[in-house]
Structures are given as structure tokens and as C-alpha cells.
Amino acid sequence: MHIETPHFNDNARDALKDAQLQKALAGLPGGLVAQRAAARDKLPEFEALRDVGRDLRNETLELLDVYLETYERNATAAGAKVHWAQTAEEARRIIVELCKAEGARLVTKGKSMISEEIGLNDALQDAGMEVLETDLGEYILQIRGETPSHIIAPAIHLTQDQVEADFRRSHTDLPADRALVEPGDLVGEARRVLRQKFLSADVGITGANFLIAETGSSVIVTNEGNGDLTQSLARVHIVITSIDKVLATREDLATLLRLLARSATGQECTTYATLSTGPRRAGDVDGPGAYHVVLLDNGRAELLGTQFREVLRCIRCGACMNHCPVYGAVGGHTYGWVYPGPIGAVLTPALIGIGQGAKLPNASTFCGRCESVCPMRIPLPKLMRHWREAEFEAGQPPFHQRAALAAWAWLAKRPRTYHVAMRFAAATLGALGRRRGRFRWLPLTGGWTRHRDLAAPQGRTFQQLWAEHQRGVPR
Amino acid sequence: MSDTARSAILSRIRASLKVAADDPDRATLAAQRIAGHPQNLVPARASAAGTDLVALFRSYLEGQQATVSAVASHSDVPAAIGNLLNATGATGVVRRGSDPLLGDMPWAEAKDLVVREGAAEPDDVAGVSYALAGVAETGTLVVGAGKDNPVTLAFLPGIHIIIVARDTIVGTYEEALARVRKIYGASGMPRTLNYISGPSRTADIGGKIVIGAHGPRTLGVIIVG
Numbered sequence: 155m156h157i158e159t160p161h162f163n164d165n166a167r168d169a170l171k172d173a174q175l176q177k178a179l180a181g182l183p184g185g186l187v188a189q190r191a192a193a194r195d196k197l198p199e200f201e202a203l204r205d206v207g208r209d210l211r212n213e214t215l216e217l218l219d220v221y222l223e224t225y226e227r228n229a230t231a232a233g234a235k236v237h238w239a240q241t242a243e244e245a246r247r248i249i250v251e252l253c254k255a256e257g258a259r260l261v262t263k264g265k266s267m268i269s270e271e272i273g274l275n276d277a278l279q280d281a282g283m284e285v286l287e288t289d290l291g292e293y294i295l296q297i298r299g300e301t302p303s304h305i306i307a308p309a310i311h312l313t314q315d316q317v318e319a320d321f322r323r324s325h326t327d328l329p330a331d332r333a334l335v336e337p338g339d340l341v342g343e344a345r346r347v348l349r350q351k352f353l354s355a356d357v358g359i360t361g362a363n364f365l366i367a368e369t370g371s372s373v374i375v376t377n378e379g380n381g382d383l384t385q386s387l388a389r390v391h392i393v394i395t396s397i398d399k400v401l402a403t404r405e406d407l408a409t410l411l412r413l414l415a416r417s418a419t420g421q422e423c424t425t426y427a428t429l430s431t432g433p434r435r436a437g438d439v440d441g442p443g444a445y446h447v448v449l450l451d452n453g454r455a456e457l458l459g460t461q462f463r464e465v466l467r468c469i470r471c472g473a474c475m476n477h478c479p480v481y482g483a484v485g486g487h488t489y490g491w492v493y494p495g496p497i498g499a500v501l502t503p504a505l506i507g508i509g510q511g512a513k514l515p516n517a518s519t520f521c522g523r524c525e526s527v528c529p530m531r532i533p534l535p536k537l538m539r540h541w542r543e544a545e546f547e548a549g550q551p552p553f554h555q556r557a558a559l560a561a562w563a564w565l566a567k568r569p570r571t572y573h574v575a576m577r578f579a580a581a582t583l584g585a586l587g588r589r590r591g592r593f594r595w596l597p598l599t600g601g602w603t604r605h606r607d608l609a610a611p612q613g614r615t616f617q618q619l620w621a622e623h624q625r626g627v628p629r
Numbered sequence: 630m631s632d633t634a635r636s637a638i639l640s641r642i643r644a645s646l647k648v649a650a651d652d653p654d655r656a657t658l659a660a661q662r663i664a665g666h667p668q669n670l671v672p673a674r675a676s677a678a679g680t681d682l683v684a685l686f687r688s689y690l691e692g693q694q695a696t697v698s699a700v701a702s703h704s705d706v707p708a709a710i711g712n713l714l715n716a717t718g719a720t721g722v723v724r725r726g727s728d729p730l731l732g733d734m735p736w737a738e739a740k741d742l743v744v745r746e747g748a749a750e751p752d753d754v755a756g757v758s759y760a761l762a763g764v765a766e767t768g769t770l771v772v773g774a775g776k777d778n779p780v781t782l783a784f785l786p787g788i789h790i791i792i793v794a795r796d797t798i799v800g801t802y803e804e805a806l807a808r809v810r811k812i813y814g815a816s817g818m819p820r821t822l823n824y825i826s827g828p829s830r831t832a833d834i835g836g837k838i839v840i841g842a843h844g845p846r847t848l849g850v851i852i853v854g
Contacts, residue, residue, distance in 0.1 A: 213662075426824065435820055
């Protein structure tokens, strides 16, 4: 996928002016955010389960190589073919080769963020195949030539009116005067259009939410049923997933399922969770004749040895972006690559490099809401801060930022000078701003005052007020 | 190529973890966890003594827009399916798998019902599966799909009907997994193990929930016993 991440600031500016986008994003607080809160309140053990989930993911990562080998052994015993890919390019090549060997013309796809990460659709199309996304949101995006703006609600940036216009433009063989009033009309139309494709697909590709070492199974967690149709009706099922998805046991899956849907959509559970183990067996009357699993590394093994290891606990629920004030203001496309929101701000620099990804960990207020809702308790603000340090050490920030930080550091290391300077600044600004109580402009604060006024200090520093409080001076 | 990639990835993981290949202690740790498959924290909602599991199971399923009914015995199932189809106004072939539990039922007694065995066909009106367990904590049916209960029956027809025996309705996922192990062996699995908790749905258009996305528009659950 094309990397637009360095243009975050310009993208954000455009996104804030995009009326359709703002209308679509306005639904987040009353939608996914409120639904998660309601689901959490209905399960008294929810917070304790988050601790358990965090610990079991940590334990699994600690033995990742062993669990991957166990997974591979058990999957192979059930008839799966397991492939390993170090890079996006290797993964694309493996899948294109598998499809070619099958003589595939039509490939259907369930929703998979890993397939976005490796740019799979383009590779298959370049090899002459028709590729069809079957998740409704992904299907809409494919018609529009867009990428997902959210990891579980890919078309969350679109309004119903936009989808109606897309369907009218794209489904030209249907009567132009047909009614598409309710969301159900649009869903019904997509259902009818895609049905034929499910039935005639040669290869079905899905992602995997999890892999289970104990049984060699891959797991998809869905609501629409498209993933199951994709993997059950095609002659060949290919799973594209990454090495961090492996769990030890089905019991561990049960724990994570209790967290995943509640965190993501506020459902008690999704409509479907499917554990697939191998291809069609003797006597079976349906199911794929061959079942392949492609395990992608793409930098994750190396990440395991860094201060960013905790991000590998992520189960891709999307709660961090639903609750992020920055995501809620600018939407997912602004982030410019596959993974938006706080998880994207940590994962993207790891996958595409801090050189191109540096804008994202800086696009945070560090309000901490992401960490407070993450079912895996990933300390996202801390990890973003690590990226800011890495960026600084790589010498990336421009001269004026480095100079300002150096000046501040010099001052902060000298408390007495610092307090004198702060007292002077607070008193001066307090006096200057007394009449209006705020500034429209001040030297060196353009980044702030271009968009809003700066509140004037009241004349004394916190340290002064505290000292007075300690002495019992009435306020 | 794949072998090179495999060993490169595994050695990169071991380098990151600062561990040696083939460390017997680590292998043992993983093997023990799998062999023991300890259950983690389990919510009290469906594991507390005295819980009416069937009522809880029903209420969650109905909250998830499934249609739930109960009959006394297997011989009542075909008529119950007939009623369900009448209520939706749908007619056509009802497809079922070769599960012996379904084979025992008096299909011929249900007038107007055309029942065939096999995988789902595109024009089938309904698919019928027999669940191996029901999970009360979230109103979830557990279906072991394979030759007895072809997986396509659960996703292709517009109506999916799942039969579940009352005495297989358990509180938690962990209890259902115990049944899976009993049927398929310690680490055995059906080709697909399907957790199903309602008719298919989507919220991809304007965030509003629409029932009946690509899978069934109706999920009928019949509790037997």
C-alpha cells in the first residue's frame, strides 16, 4: 500500500474541512464508544479479564517460536500447508504462486488487514486475476478505490448517501429507479451481487484473528458470514496472517473472545467465530480441497526484541482508535498507511520505519484514553513516547524544534534558574494579559494561537501558590 | 524458499527473546500448557450455582435476534421446522446433513416440508444443523461441521436452523470445549468448529445494524428435551 504518512499534517487539515467525513465521524461517541461502555458494565469481570488477557499474551510471546512450531506441526498433521514469509514481498509471491498453480481467475476475500499490509490485491490483479472483497465495508471501498479507514469498520468514514451513490454508479445492470432508502436496501443489493461471486470463486482468502497451537487451527471472528462463505465455497482456502497471532490453547481463545467483541463493537460476542483445521476431509460434502496458511513476519520478530514488544499483544479490536480524540477528529485515512489511530501510531513506524512514520507518534495529545480502553493494556502513550525519542535520536526533528528542546532541557536541569525564569514569565504575561485574560498572538506560539487564543497566566506560578498554601496564606 | 524463511524467522524470534534453539525447558513449558489447557478467569454470569442456563441461553440468543423455540423430543423437530418456515413465509428445499441425530427424526410426517441431505445448494431455503453444545454465557451454538453437518448449511441458505439438546446447554465456552474434547479427542477438532450467536449482520452502512448480511437472515434455534 502506498505510504502517505509523511503528509499527516496536510491530510489532517483537509480532513477537518471535509464535511462528509466529519458527519460520519460524529457517530463514533454515541456508537462504538457507548456500546463498549455498556458491554463492559454488563460483565463485572471485564477489567480482571483484561489483566488475564495481557498476561496470557505475554506468556505466549515469551515462547513464540515454540508455539509457532507446535502450531505448524498440528496444522500440517491436519492437512494444512504452512508457508513462512519474511517480508510483504515474499508473502505476495507465495500467494500469487498458489493462485496461479490453481489456475485461479476469481479470488474472493474476507476482511484482512495483513492483506492490506502486504498489498495483496494489486499483486493478484497484476497477475491477471479478478479479486473481490466480500466484507460489505471492504466491498464498498473496493468500488470507490479506497483503503480501509478503520481496522474493524473499514467504511466508517462514509455516510449512507455516499454508499447509495457508489452502488448506483457501480451496479449499472440494475434498474436506475430502484429504491435504496434504508441501509437494508443497500445491504440486500450487495448480498445479491456478491452471492454469484462466492459460488464461482476459485480461491478464497481470509485473514486470521488467531491461530491455535494446540490444534493447528486458524480462527476468524466476524458478523456478516462473508468470511465463512469465502473459505467454504472456493476450491482452495488461503489464510494470510502474521506470526504474532498464535495462542496456546482453545481456552486462551475463549478468554480473548470475551474481550475482543466487547472492546470492538460492544457485542457480547460476534455472530460468528470459526475455528478451521485443515482442508476437506474424507466423506465431507463441502469445504475447500486445499488449505494453506501464510505466516508473515515483516519485522515482527525483530520488534519482539525491542522496547515495542508490548504492541505485539494487540488483538486488533479498534477500541484505541474509537476512543482517540485525534482519530475522531481526522479519521483513519489521514494516518496515511494501513493501521490508523494509536495502534497505528506505534505499529506504523515499526513496519515502515521511523523516517516515514514519525508524524504518527507525534499526532497524540497523550490523553491516555487509548491505554485506558485497550483490552491488552498496551501502554500506547509510552510506546509513542519511545518513538518520539527514537525520532529525536535519529536527528529528524527540524532545527528550531531541537533548539527549543535543548533550551528547555538546559533550564529544566537548573531548578533555581528555572523557577526565577518561570516567575518572571508568569508575572510578565500575567500583567500583559490581565485586561483580556487571553492572548491572540505571542512570539513563538504561532502553532497554538493560529487556531485558538492562549489563556493568560494569573501572575504567579504553581510553585509560588503552593508555597503560600503551605504557609496558610488564604487565596 | 519457505524453509529459508522459516528458519530465518524462528532464529530472529529466538535472538529477540535471547533464547537458544531447542531449549528443552521452554518446549516443556509450552507442552504443559497445551496438555493441561488450564481455564483462565471464567465469568460468574453462567458458572454460578443455581443459574438457569437454558433461560440465560434463550435470553441472549433472542437479544441477538435469533428465534428460539423448545420441543419435547426429536420426533417434534420436523413439525417445529415446518412452523418456523411458515412463520417466515419461505418455501423450498430444506437441506440437512447426515448426522444420525437428524436421521432419526420423522421427516416424512412434516407435510409441505421438502428435506434433502447434503451440502447447501444456492436455492435452498434453509439449512439444518445439530449443535454439539449451547453456551449460555453469550447465547452461542457450537457446531462441529464436517460430513455430519456440512458447513455450508450454516452460511448459504437464508434460514439456518440449529437443533440443540437441552442437556448439552452449558454455562461457559470452557464447558463446551470439554464436550469438543470428548467427541473429537484431546486435541482433535472437526474441520470447522463454528460458534454461532445469531443471524448474520453488518453495521458497515452508516453504523446502523442490519440483520442478514451475507449469511442467514434468520437463525432458528430449537431446544430439544
